[in-house]
Amino acid sequence: MSIKSEVEAANAAYAADFGEKASLTLPPARGFLILTCMDARLDPAKYAGLAEGDAHVVRNAGGRATDDAIRSLVISHKLLGTREWFVVQHTDCGMLxxxxxxMGDLLAGSLETAELTPRGFENASSPGGSAEGRYIKWHTIADQQRAVIEDVTRIRRHPLVDPVVPIYGYVYDVKTGRLNEIVAASQAGQPLR
Amino acid sequence: MSIKSEVEAANAAYAADFGEKASLTLPPARGFLILTCMDARLDPAKYAGLAEGDAHVVRNAGGRATDDAIRSLVISHKLLGTREWFVVQHTDCGMLxxxxxxMGDLLAGSLETAELTPRGFENASSPGGSAEGRYIKWHTIADQQRAVIEDVTRIRRHPLVDPVVPIYGYVYDVKTGRLNEIVAASQAGQPLR
Incomplete structure (x- = not known):
């Protein structure tokens, strides 16, 4: 069975037992948001205990506080009433x-998937690359704990972020499933640790 | 119990029974990616049948093909080997x-959560607004099906997107849980419908 058929079959099974989820409304019932990484090993509904309707979940490569993530966060609080935000990055992140x-060099050589060799990522073939990748900031991570602190700080200081929203920072450990706290709370005027 | 305590307690319970998830590796086992909305009612792991380790999930306000979403998609294929992408937006999206x-007017008046009145969103109070919101493109949606088609098209035509990756487009119905197909496949050279 193709991936598309598998996804559609899984969806049909889910929809067949949809029940009272049909009556959920737009604003998140538990009034919070999680910003986390796209990594396949992370399931924020499972690692943080979310049912459908509970909380907004924003995900990108790294779980970074990019301009687009902040767009989503501001909409979440201003229009849909979330009152607490969690930034959850993780160990063994690809962005490290x-x-x-x-990345610019790899994409200039080929758009196809690179191979991970003992020397790092390498192009296996080289048709159809594009230099456009050199003009993009990829938001890679050098130090995981520092990235969480920097991202919480960026959100905290953004001119469109309401100072009453607490922002917590964690690193999720992909070997244990545990959320390890990095930033206990970043409320207005409180120092980051 | 506070939201933070609830999340940490749920996480402790999840980690206590982590089992063989500890051995999952970085590249998605089933080799695909879902781009979808941050909406609290959507749980892509449930609506598409994902276990931890299966697939990348990218989420933002609207499930839009923003520059940052495309950053994540390109990393997903180029470095981590995903070979098929699903764009899943949904009915009753806040972006409509x-x-x-x-949004610019509301934020200029106040950063606090607006109230939804019969006349639309209105500020309940007005301290501490910022005009910065007028300089942001919020990626709102006028027509949901058109947005899916436009976003799949934008991804398809992006110079850093490998033409071999099929891109499927759906609107998830929040009243039924069903994925309704909008773009059957957008492979290189195939017309969009």
Missing amino acids: YFDDAT | YFDDAT
């Missing part, structure tokens, strides 16, 4: 294993 | 109910 120059 | 001018 490359930098902007590497 | 405002526009850039409305």
Whole structure:
């Protein structure tokens, strides 16, 4: 069975037992948001105990506080009433294993999936690359704890972020499933640790 | 119990029974990615049948193909080997109910959560607004099906997207849990419908 058929079959099974989820409304019932990484090993509904309807979940490569993540956070609080935000990055994140120059070079050589060799990522073939990758900031990570602190700080200081929203920072450990706290709370005027 | 305590307690219970998830590796086992909305009612792991380790999940306000979403997609294919992408937006999306001018005005008046009145979103109070919101494109949606088609098209035509990756487009119905197909496949050279 193709991936598309598998996804559609799983969805049909889910919809067949949809029940009272049909009556959920737009604003998150528990009034919070999680910003986390797209990593396949992370399931924020499971690692944080969310049912459908509970909380907003924003995900990108790294769980970074990019401009687009902040767009989503501001909509979440201003229009849909979330009152607490969690930033959850994680161990063994792919963003630790490359930098902007590497990615620019790889994409300039080929758009196809690179191979991970003992020397790092390498192009296996080289048709159809594009230099456009050199003009993008990829938001890679050099130090995971520092990235969480920097991202919480960026959100805290953003001019469109309401100072009453507490922002917590964690690193999720992919070997244990545990959330390890990095930033206990970043409320207005409180120092980051 | 506070939200933070609830999340940490749920996480402790999840980690206590982590089992063989400790051995999952970085590249998604089933080799695909879902781009979807942050909406609290959507749980992509449930609506598409994902276990931890299966697939990348990218989420933002609207499930839009923003520059940051495309950053994540390109990393997903180029470095981590995903070979098929699903764009899943949904009915009753919050992005249908405002526009850039409305959001700019609301934020200029106050950063606090607005009230939804019969006349639309209105500020209940007005301390501490910021005009910065007028300089942001919020990626609101006027027509949901058109947004899916436009976003799949944007991804398809992006210079850093490998033409071999099929891109499927759906609207998830929040009243039924069903994925309704909008774009059957957008492979290189195939017309969009």
